[in-house]
Amino acid sequence: MTPSTGTPPVAVITGGGTGLGLATGLELHARGHRVIALGLDTEPELEGSGIEFHALDITDEQAMRRVTAGLTQVQVLVNAAGIIQHGGAEFTIDGFRKVVDVNLSGTQLACLLLRPALAAARGSIVNFASMWSYFGSPRNPAYSASKGAIVSLTRSLAVAYAAEGIRVNAVAPGWIETRMSEAAFSDESRSREIRKRLPAGFWGKPFDIAKAAAFLASADARYITGVTLPVDGGYSAA
Numbered sequence: 001m002t003p004s005t006g007t008p009p010v011a012v013i014t015g016g017g018t019g020l021g022l023a024t025g026l027e028l029h030a031r032g033h034r035v036i037a038l039g040l041d042t043e044p045e046l047e048g049s050g051i052e053f054h055a056l057d058i059t060d061e062q063a064m065r066r067v068t069a070g071l072t073q074v075q076v077l078v079n080a081a082g083i084i085q086h087g088g089a090e091f092t093i094d095g096f097r098k099v100v101d102v103n104l105s106g107t108q109l110a111c112l113l114l115r116p117a118l119a120a121a122r123g124s125i126v127n128f129a130s131m132w133s134y135f136g137s138p139r140n141p142a143y144s145a146s147k148g149a150i151v152s153l154t155r156s157l158a159v160a161y162a163a164e165g166i167r168v169n170a171v172a173p174g175w176i177e178t179r180m181s182e183a184a185f186s187d188e189s190r191s192r193e194i195r196k197r198l199p200a201g202f203w204g205k206p207f208d209i210a211k212a213a214a215f216l217a218s219a220d221a222r223y224i225t226g227v228t229l230p231v232d233g234g235y236s237a238a
Helices: 019-030 061-068 093-113 115-121 141-160 182-186 188-197 206-217
Strands: 010-014 034-039 052-055 076-079 124-128 167-173 228-231
Touching: 010 019, 010 093, 019 034, 019 076, 019 124, 019 206, 034 061, 061 093, 076 093, 076 206, 093 115, 093 124, 093 141, 124 141, 124 206, 141 167, 141 228, 167 206, 182 188, 206 228
Parallel strands: 010 034, 010 076, 034 052, 076 124, 124 167, 167 228
Antiparallel strands: none
C-alpha cells in the first residue's frame, strides 16, 4: 500500500544485508518500497541495490531504538535475521542462548519497537520461521527451538496487534540455496538425499522465499494473518 503522501512505502528488514533477507529487500525495492536493512553482515548484491543498510546488532535495544526512532510510518517489517551454530555449539549454554537471542528475541524486539509505526500505516509483519519449526534437528536444538517459537510468536502477535490494523504472518523456508545452507548443499551425498524427499525435485532459490514474503506483506494478503506459510517444495508434506 502506498502512503497517501505519495512517498514510497517503507519496509524495514532485519538481516536485510544477506541471504533471504536481502532477497526479500530486493523484491520489495523492485515493487516500489523504500527498504531499510538492519544487521551486521552484507553480501555483494547489496552494493548499488538502492537498499539503505545500517550496520548494527539487532539484539541491541539502544541501537535498534536509535535507528528506528525517526520512522513514523512503516508499511512492512520483515524479521529475517537469524543465526545457526554448528559443531555442537548449540548444546552449550552460551551457544544456545546466543541463537535464541538473535532468532527469537531479536524478532520480538523489532516487532515491539516498530509497533507504533506499523499501526500508523496499518502495516504488515513477516517473520521468518523454518521447516525445523516443526521437525526439530538433532544437530541444532537452539535453531529449531527458536524457529518453533517464531510460529507461536507470530500467532500471538497476529491477535494482539489486530485491533491496530497490523497483520502478522511468517514464512517457513525449506531447503534454499543460501550461505547458511552451504554445508548441506555442497555435500553431494546429503544434497542428493534431500532432493529425493523433495516433491519439487530441486532446492529453492532465495527469490522463491522473497516472493512469498512480499505476497504476505502486500494488500493481496489483506485477509491473511496469524499464518505460517511453508515454502519448501513440498518437503514437509513428503
